[in-house]
Amino acid sequence: MLSTDMDFKKDASAGYLANHMARLFALALHDRIRPLGLAPAQFMTLLELWEDDGLTQKDLVQRLDVEQATMANTLKRMERDGLITRTENPEDRRAQLVRLTPKAKALQEDATSAATGVNEEALSALSPEERQAFVSLMSRVIGALQD
Amino acid sequence: MLSTDMDFKKDASAGYLANHMARLFALALHDRIRPLGLAPAQFMTLLELWEDDGLTQKDLVQRLDVEQATMANTLKRMERDGLITRTENPEDRRAQLVRLTPKAKALQEDATSAATGVNEEALSALSPEERQAFVSLMSRVIGALQD
DNA sequence: TAATATTGAATAGCCTGCTATGCAATGCTA
DNA sequence: TAGCATTGCATAGCAGGCTATTCAATATTA
Numbered sequence: 001m002l003s004t005d006m007d008f009k010k011d012a013s014a015g016y017l018a019n020h021m022a023r024l025f026a027l028a029l030h031d032r033i034r035p036l037g038l039a040p041a042q043f044m045t046l047l048e049l050w051e052d053d054g055l056t057q058k059d060l061v062q063r064l065d066v067e068q069a070t071m072a073n074t075l076k077r078m079e080r081d082g083l084i085t086r087t088e089n090p091e092d093r094r095a096q097l098v099r100l101t102p103k104a105k106a107l108q109e110d111a112t113s114a115a116t117g118v119n120e121e122a123l124s125a126l127s128p129e130e131r132q133a134f135v136s137l138m139s140r141v142i143g144a145l146q147d
Numbered sequence: 148m149l150s151t152d153m154d155f156k157k158d159a160s161a162g163y164l165a166n167h168m169a170r171l172f173a174l175a176l177h178d179r180i181r182p183l184g185l186a187p188a189q190f191m192t193l194l195e196l197w198e199d200d201g202l203t204q205k206d207l208v209q210r211l212d213v214e215q216a217t218m219a220n221t222l223k224r225m226e227r228d229g230l231i232t233r234t235e236n237p238e239d240r241r242a243q244l245v246r247l248t249p250k251a252k253a254l255q256e257d258a259t260s261a262a263t264g265v266n267e268e269a270l271s272a273l274s275p276e277e278r279q280a281f282v283s284l285m286s287r288v289i290g291a292l293q294d
Numbered sequence: 295t296a297a298t299a300t301t302g303a304a305t306a307g308c309c310t311g312c313t314a315t316g317c318a319a320t321g322c323t324a
Numbered sequence: 325t326a327g328c329a330t331t332g333c334a335t336a337g338c339a340g341g342c343t344a345t346t347c348a349a350t351a352t353t354a
Contacts, residue, residue, distance in 0.1 A: 008259040010194055014266050014278075015172040017285040019187075020212060022169030023311070024292035025162040030312085030339095040166075041340055047157055058302060065167060070341055072304060077339075094302045094349045112155040119161050125291045126284065131161075134284045137277060138164040144272045145171035170341070173310095177342080188310055205332060217311055219334060224309075241319045241332045 014141070025122060032114035036107050037081065041066075041074045043111055046083070049100050050108050056095040078104075161288070172269060179261035183254050184228065188213075188221045190258055193230070196247050197255050203242045225251075 010016040029040050038046070048055060048063050055063075061071045075098065078084045083104040086096040123131045157163040176187050185193070195202060195210050202210075208218045222245065225231045230251040233243040270278045 006197070006255055006259050008194060008262060010191070011286070012282055013262065014269055014282060014285070015176060015262060016191070017282060017289065018165065018169045018172045019191075021285050021289050021292070022165045023213075024289060025165045026340095027312080028292055029162060039339060044157070044163070044166075047155060050153070056302080061302095066170075066340085067342060068303070069305080069343080073340070076304090092302080092350075096303090108153055112153050115155060115160065115162060122161055122288050122292050125287050130284060133280065134288070135159055135161060135164060137273065137281045137284070138161070138168050139158070140272050141269050141281070142164065142168050142171060145168070145175055145269050174342080177309095186309060203332080213310085214312060215333070216313080216335080221310075223334090239320075239332080243333090 018141075025118065028118045028121065029115060032118060033111055036110055036114070038083075038107065038111060039077075041070075042078050042081075042083065043115065045071075045074055045078065046100075046104060046107070046111065049084070049098065049104070053100050054097045056089065056097060058095065060098065165288075172265065175265045175268065176262060179265060180258055183257055183261070185230075185254065185258060186224075188217075189225050189228075189230065190262065192218075192221055192225065193247075193251060193254070193258065196231070196245065196251070200247050201244045203236065203244060205242065207245065 026040050029043065033040070033043055044064055045060060048060055052059075057068065057071055057075060060075075061068050064071070066074075075084065075086075079086065082101055085099050085101060087099055089095045089097050123134070126134060173187050176190065180187070180190055191211055192207060195207055199206075204215070204218055204222060207222075208215050211218070213221075222231065222233075226233065229248055232246050232248060234246055236242045236244050270281070273281060
């Protein structure tokens with residue numbers, strides 16, 4: 001009996017595994033940062049703003065590689081939740097500067113250690129060399145998919 | 148200057164990379180199967196039904212590791228799109244048997260080769276040994292996150 | 295400089311995750 | 325067997341992806 005493309009084994013498929021793994025990561029992160037009043041996409045956005053407060057929506061779109069509409073919705077929820085404010089941009093009246101509230105600044109330590117905890121849990125079964133290799137392989141696959 | 152958890156580098160974070168990679172996989176798959184009238188979650192569901200037609204919703208939930216409500220919505224869209232029908236289960240009137248339409252059966256070859264193409268594109272920069280290692284590492288990380 | 299092109303954001307609409315509820319069918323047990 | 329617990333699904337509501345569209349502000353250029 002010939003083997004064809006129709007024999008598709010999801011448990012050996014990189015795409016299937018990537019999706020499953022990402023869902024589990026998101027769930028684990030969600031569990032840990034929910035007590036802080038944060039959702040995963042908000043955390044990712046905060047990572048950039050903790051580093052550089054006062055970015056524009058466009059800056060965030062480029063740094064996080066999501067669509068502009070996705071970021072617009074995330075920022076709307078973050079504004080609703082008191083994590084950011086938007087202030088006028090003196091250089092361009094179309095764009096606004098996204099600024100962290102004191103509440104958002106205060107979350108940095110707890111949120112980053114929650115995320116570090118998720119990574120440690122996920123990688124707990126891997127040796128240091130394997131962890132390094134895993135991150136490197138994912139980066140290369142991301143590169144290949146971005147062409 | 149002390150290094151703390153507050154120095155969180157997203158490009159070295161397994162969770163961030165997993166999310167980014169999964170989004171790129173999903174986009175690539177979506178592009179390739181859109182002409183077939185399929186969306187990614189529908190394809191995943193079809194993979195199980197091509198293998199075993201006549202599963203229940205509960206079977207699909209267990210095999211694909213998604214929540215029951217998620218699968219209920221996916222099946223609703225698949226029924227709307229003429230990919231499945233639901234027939235009475237003689238053994239349990241609560242559950243129905245999900246059956247493929249001829250249309251869905253006819254998509255198997257094209258859809259699986261589209262997915263195979265995405266995997267090949269994604270892994271194109273990796274050696275055969277690296278591809279093997281990558282799949283194995285993802286499986287182990289999934290296992291660690293499932294506890 | 296007036297007309298046109300580009301750019302930054304907002305909005306609408308869809309898919310796919312999730313949690314929380316509720317309901318009907320089935321199973322168990324006192 | 326009557327009552328309670330469990331199970332299979334549907335639905336509501338939300339987050340966060342996406343595309344497509346629109347609008348106002350800015351930039352370019354004829």
